[in-house]
Amino acid sequence: MSKIIGIDLGTTNSVVAVMEGGKPKVIHSAEGRNVIPSVVDPVKHVVGDVAKRQMVVNPKTTIFSVKRLMGRKYKDPEVQRDLKWIPYEVKEGKNGMAVVAVEGREYTPQEVSAMILGKLKSDAESYLGGKVESAVITVPAYFDDSQRQATKQAGEIAGLKVDRIINEPTAAALAYGLDKSKAHTIAVYDLGGGTFDISILELGDGVFEVKSTNGDTHLGGDDFDRTIVNFLAEEFKKENGVDISNDKQALQRLRDAAEKAKIELSTTQEAEISLPFLTADSAGPKHLQLKLTRSKLEQLVGELIQKTLEPVKKALSDAKIDAKKIDEVILVGGMTRMPAVQKAVGDFFGKEPHKGINPDEVVAIGAAIQGGILGGEVKDVLLLDVTPLTLGIETLGGVRTPLIDRNTTIPTSKSQIFSTAADNQTSVEINVLQGEREMANDNKSLGRFILDGIPPAPRGVPQVEVAFDIDANGILNVSAKDKATNKEQKITITGSTGLSKDEVEKMTAEAEVHKAEDEKKKEEIETRNNADNLIYTSEKTLKDAGDKVPAETKKEVEDKAKALKDVLQTASIDELKKLTEDLSTSLQKVGSAMYGSTSSPQGQQESADGTAGEEKKPDDKAEEGEVVKE
């Protein structure tokens, strides 16, 4: 079954997204951008960035903002107003509808929009590697039936079955998952490239109802850019006495720099604008260099931001809702990245607006989610859960050894081989732990069990396989199996994922606080374990070697092993490390003596990682144990 894509067919830019693995994903265009300009040359059949680049060369054949004509009559006052500034030709077509005339041919706005949709469709197909047949397309909440019908037709002309037309603010609310929230009234503030929309939604039974809409069809990011460009040109004139307002090349560079600075100032307090050789007069080249601060920018565009609040007030009064009664506020459109816009909206409604999702993409994401719901995909995949905390077992010295890391998607399983810590140890205890701390005691114990009947053997030799398995319902099965006898013990733990959000947050935060001290404690124990293990190895090596080792070497190793053993529980970490190293060096002489001129015996390095001491604890990895065997 092919996927249902979600399309935000915008006035200035358009975006396409799709559900994948249960998550919405915005599809990048062939040009590598997440949005494409809604610009079309119907004669040459070029769309997007490419069409936009030839706009000044072919102003009569490059169609932009065609959404403003969708499903409208030629005589509509809105169309008549737009005619004044639209450079291409608009005529009265069939049934008095507005159509675009290009080189003697008439195109309906549906046909032009279909070319944009066609490009988005083919971008989606090349991304998904298969045919796309259906789509959910968004429209402004104020679109009437004729405009919605036209949008649907555009989809059909592009070869897409339009499964649903949804409102842009509704799509944004879906993207934030507000259909599942307790929110009752939602305000969607959408400040795009060329238009501003405010919508008040009411949620009842998982269905959004548009209570009111308002806006300004000619207010957006372009106005902000223009304000900055004017300011820069003014400053340049003050500084250099040269007027560049008629120098197209210089203005182009100013426009690019203004947009860049505007974006930069959303994250920094100050942006440096430097345009060397912006222009030249008889006295030589002139450069523009100035610092634009965020506060200066906010001062410049403050009026534009204030201008958006009037329609907001009207929308609220039409919906008969008080600003403070709005439960959630959502920001849509690239301009809402500006901190001053966020602040103005936040202050107006008296609450922090939602802004986690890329505001250019949020509508398309919502449309993709709607597509996922219609295709039955969303319901299915939401079942997949993750383990909220790390799961592991206790190993020698009370250390926590993780098996399944936090945020692993379930179902999942993982196994690891452990061994014994003492000679002739016949049982191990498995203590199943949950949490982010390094030491076993600081984590939550979910359960424990004992595997016994392990045949007596030197420590490190037995192989105990510990397996963790979490099924899709979050039920954890832990088993321990002795590889020699195939004897197995297991425990089933329910509710390993059933922690409240608060609990998870608390445990994760605690781990963060104690991170440094936990790591130190763990290092201490590991150093002690290593030292103990080396003592064991050296004693064993000397015993195995018998009289093949010169007496003086034997004495040296014995002395150093004893020295280390004496201070094992009392010495500092650094001291222990030094003594362990010392012993390790001497031990290598034993090896050299036994093998003649060959290098150190193999068991060396592994034994340093090995374990010793406490009984009835599963400990180190068998790869290490195995080597001790030889």
Next chain:
Amino acid sequence: MTNKKLKTDKIESRSNERKDSQEELKVKLAEAEQSWKRVLADYQNLEQRVSRERQALGQLATAAIIIELLPVLDNLETAALHINDQGLMLAIGQFKNILKNAGLEEIEAQNQEFDPHLHEAIEVTPGNEDNKIIEVINKGYKMFNKVIRPAKVKVSKKESN
């Protein structure tokens, strides 16, 4: 009589119930099969795409940093037009060489036919020929056969018609 009738009724309703639950199970099974197939398909597609993207990633990373460097090159080249200095020329040559070795290619524009796939028109001026690039305002560049920045150009247009 009535008792017997009741009994068969009960049996019938029970077998109906069984049929119902069987139907329900079938539906559930079909749904489950659908969903794991879908997830598997998503996963396989993802794997393919990840391997494709991994190949492109190195190129993308290089392109991203070079795009940031281009304005510096532009300014150095403009400076060279104003300041005739051999040292500056040498430095520019050195810089361009490094970029070229990294895969950067200049887009030909001067006197070419305007092509929006490669060029972005900033200005149109009347001239003898149609659609000809008469001036390059800002050089365009390609990397790995992809336009990373279109050339910004001035295009001529025949006056009559």
